[in-house]
Amino acid sequence: MPDRAPQQVDRLLPTDEARDLISLVRDIAQREIAPRAAEEEDAGRFPRDVFTLLSRSGLLGLPYDADYGGGDQPYEVYLQVLEELAAARLTVGLGVSVHTLASYALATHGTKEQRAEHLPAMLGGGLLGAYCLSEPASGSDAAALRTRAVRDGDDWVITGTKAWITHGGVADFYTVMARTGGEGPRGITAFLVPGGAEGLSAAAPERKMGMKGSPTAQVHLDGVRVPDARRVGEEGQGFAIALAALDSGRLGIAACAIGLAQAALDEALAYAAERRQFGRPIADFQGLRFLLADMATQIEAGRALYLAAARLRDAGRPFARQAAMAKLHCTDAAMKVTTDAVQILGGYGYTADFPVERYMREAKVLQIVEGTNQIQRMVIARHLAGPETR
Structure with a gap:
């Protein structure tokens, strides 16, 4: 039996713009997402075309600055958009949430030049992000991460393995936390790594009990070289x-x-x-x-x-x-x-x-x-x- 359209929750929204936004999301969810959800989840198919549509519709950067391609929406509204998307298909709602998480470091701690260069494509240019903190031996104890970034002139060379990465292998950019200093949280720095960087690869997706349409995979960084201009925030500020x-x-x-x-x-x-x-x-x-x-x-x-x-x-x-x-x-x-x-x-x-x-x-x-x-x-x-x- 096909999935039913989600109930039209009576939402208290702060502006007419927000009400129009929810109407747009419901229309996309009921036309483009829900009808395909059961079949694609069963087959383990990632709906990249849906994320492209959401990007073109201005829905991948809702809580961020409009000057850089975002939607200037309060979190109160953005979260209700996520709820509507997740009701139609969790792979999509969670995917938008992870993309927003991956964009956070640059949007809040990037320099003006970094934001101008990268954010428009991340928020409205069709790119999809992944957030790389966890590792095979550091999950809840995230500050124990071992992925290391070593300075080499104007570049950093990153080596290590990240685990449980949503969009691993399909993301266009990865926000990577790597160790640049001593042990503990103060030795960790954030980097923006392109999905096509030499030395970056993804393992086969994990075989999961659910969310089969959302790829979750280890991401390997084997001497990945990124310029210092892709370091986000100060050294040691990453955690x-x-x-x-x-x-x-x-x-x-x-x-x-x-x-x-x-x-x-x-x-x-x-x-x-x-x-x-x-x-x-x-x-x-x-x-x-x-x-x-x-x-x-x-x-x-x-x-x-x-x-x-x-x-x-x-x-x-x-x-x-x-x-x-x-x-x-x-x-x-x-x-x-x-x-x-x-x-x-x-x-x-x-x-x-x-x-x-x-x-x-x-x-x-x-x-x-x-x-x-x-x-x-x-x-x-x-x-x-x-x-x-x-």
């Missing part, structure tokens, strides 16, 4: 840039999780209205009605949480704690809602004839990426109670 990017990126994951959960609820509601047992629709039975009510409540609570964090960010106020809370709650909610959607559909929910089994498989990764939910709890606790004592 701080990476963490700041993740604060914003976690809001993107939260919005994608709510989009996925909304799609699962929509499917469960439609099925419950159509499926009849004991002479009436199963939506009439109290046990199932309570389950649907709980699913809807978790979604609304998650949406309110990520939007509250986004408004803090838009106001220039600290939001790291709220971003961790949003990522934690929204991704846990997506896992619960998609699992309950499978339960509502019963045996049919366990088959690939309906999309809810795919939604459940996809939801799991959202509890892991951009900081596991155990890391989010650590972040929240540090904000509440201070650093752990040794």
Whole structure:
């Protein structure tokens, strides 16, 4: 059975421009993304043409400066765009979030000359980015990364392996964190590496339980030479840039999780209205009605949480704690809602004839990426109670 169009969520948007933007996104999602989602995910096909369309439509640089090709949209609006895209296909919503994450370092810490040279193509010129922090031996302990950049005249030579890279092998640029100094977070620097750089290659994509249309791969850097003009920020500033990017990126994951959960609820509601047992629709039975009510409540609570964090960010106020809370709650909610959607559909929910089994498989990764939910709890606790004592 084909995926259903996502429910038209009644959104509170700050401007007429934002309302027109959401209408555009819904139109693209329902015409170009949702109808292909099930078939392409099953086949493991990456929808590069969709990202090209999104770029041409001005949707790959929404939260960034219009002077450099961005959309000048507040995070409050950008995240609701992500939710709409993820409800149609998580590969697309998450892909836009990762591209935004990959663009963050240059957009916020690049020089005026760097931004003028690179950002227009990154934000509206059809390019697609990847963010390279994790490594095979450093995931949650990201500051232990081993990829090294060594100065050679006016260039840097980068050697190492990055792991779990979304868009690995298909990205046009990689924002790479590499060690330029001593051990620990202060020895890490950020670089903008072209996708076609000599010495850069990607391994075969990981074989995953979900998100099969989104390539995730190790990226190998074997003596990749980049000019110092592609160093982003000061030497040793890379880890701080990476963490700041993740604060914003976690809001993107939260919005994608709510989009996925909304799609699962929509499917469960439609099925419950159509499926009849004991002479009436199963939506009439109290046990199932309570389950649907709980699913809807978790979604609304998650949406309110990520939007509250986004408004803090838009106001220039600290939001790291709220971003961790949003990522934690929204991704846990997506896992619960998609699992309950499978339960509502019963045996049919366990088959690939309906999309809810795919939604459940996809939801799991959202509890892991951009900081596991155990890391989010650590972040929240540090904000509440201070650093752990040794």
